[in-house]
Amino acid sequence: MRARVIELRVALTGQGLDAGPMTIAWHLEREQLRAPSTSTIRRILHGANLITPEPRKRPKSSYTRFEAAQPNETWQSDFTHWRLADGTDIEILNWLDDHSRFLLSCTAHRPVTGDLVVATFLTATEQHGVPASTLTDNGRVYTARFGGGRNAFEYLLPVLGVRQKNGSPGHPQTQGKIERFHQTLKRWLAAQPAPDTLRELQAQLDRFRDHYNERRPHRGNDRRTPGDRYRATPNARPASPREGHFRIRYDHVGSNGKMSLRRAARMHHLGIGAAHRGKRVLALIDETSATVIHLDTGEILSTHTIDPTRSYWRNQQQEPGRWPGS
Structure with a gap:
């Protein structure tokens, strides 16, 4: 068992995947093995010098944790940067369900624009239904409220009955789930061959999305995959949905x-x-x-x-x- 714990740690880390004690225990159980406690797994990893101490890491107990009660109650969105093999900067736009951490959409662009925010949101609603609300930062692609007027995304949401929520400026913790997700995504991308084209990067993102949603347990989901938790309960709907089929x-x-x-x-x-x-x-x-x-x-x-x-x-x-x- 000790040898298998160490093998899993090395293999998962090499693939850029989460390799904590809880994840290792989940993989052991899927192999029909009787997994030891997470504290025992942690001691095994410490003994093999496979854990890097993080003395300055803020304890999770110090955070006030919020989670939507139902799937589609709130969708978080943000974009992050990645580079192609030649150094070209690419922006990756993501939509994440707050309740389940289900990755609704993950697309690569050069660059992300307000039009693309609307287009990817509409595509996600066609596949997963219309959410009750969205939560984003105050980037120009999401809101024009600090520049006067409204942008395309802000006109679209009221038509669908969706409530728009924006985090406070300078307070990224409000969108903490998607900020943490970006760390997971980048750790996985760093373990893959550097893509030469936007299309190759998108193919990598498609593979990651499938793995993240269906083959990776999530600590915040009681060790269930995001896909399992997203499908486990009925979806929330907009407070004032447009009647009829449209x-x-x-x-x-x-x-x-x-x-x-x-x-x-x-x-x-x-x-x-x-x-x-x-x-x-x-x-x-x-x-x-x-x-x-x-x-x-x-x-x-x-x-x-x-x-x-x-x-x-x-x-x-x-x-x-x-x-x-x-």
Whole structure:
């Protein structure tokens, strides 16, 4: 047993994975072995000189710990930096469920923009449902409140009934779970071959996400994997969810003043207006109508009645006929 504990410590550390006593005990149990107590495992590691003393490390008991009661009650988000083999700086954008530590999204960009925050959030909601709230820092990609006005993300959340929460400036402990997650991610990436391209880095992140969610016990989850805990209880929902079935589409108005939308295997074209060409928009589509909102201002640019028999849906806010500037 002592030899296997040491083997696991060396193997997990070499892969950039967590290799603490609790994790080692979890792996032993999965091997159908009777694991010793974590204190015994810790003594074995000390005896083999495999633990580096950290006398200045702040004790966990000194922290006030908060955890959402349900999956999707709060999603935390932040991004961190990594470098390709040639030194190119890449930003990795993450979405993490506060309750379970389930990694909802992990994507590499050069760089992260407000548009990408919206796009990755929408992709995550399509896969996992809409959260009740989000928690981020005060970065410009998440909020424009210190510069006046609102950004695209701040316009999107109220449409979905999602409450936006931002940590206090200069107080990263509020987003402590995702800050700690970044340490885990970087330790794993450091043990992998340096990627040459953005695509190679994304492939590594995809492998990490699968391992982190489904094959790694988490101390904060009572030694369950994030995936197990995320699926264990019903998900929270927004306090004021939009009624009925709907979908959302994040796009730009084309140079012809139109936006294309596929519905029931047929392509339709929404006439928004040539005056709005190039604008960033959010389209909200339900069973009977489509509403297009300008993400920079929050202005409703057009409304459209859904007619499956027609390929072109005109803007109901404009009188029929040729519009000025079109």
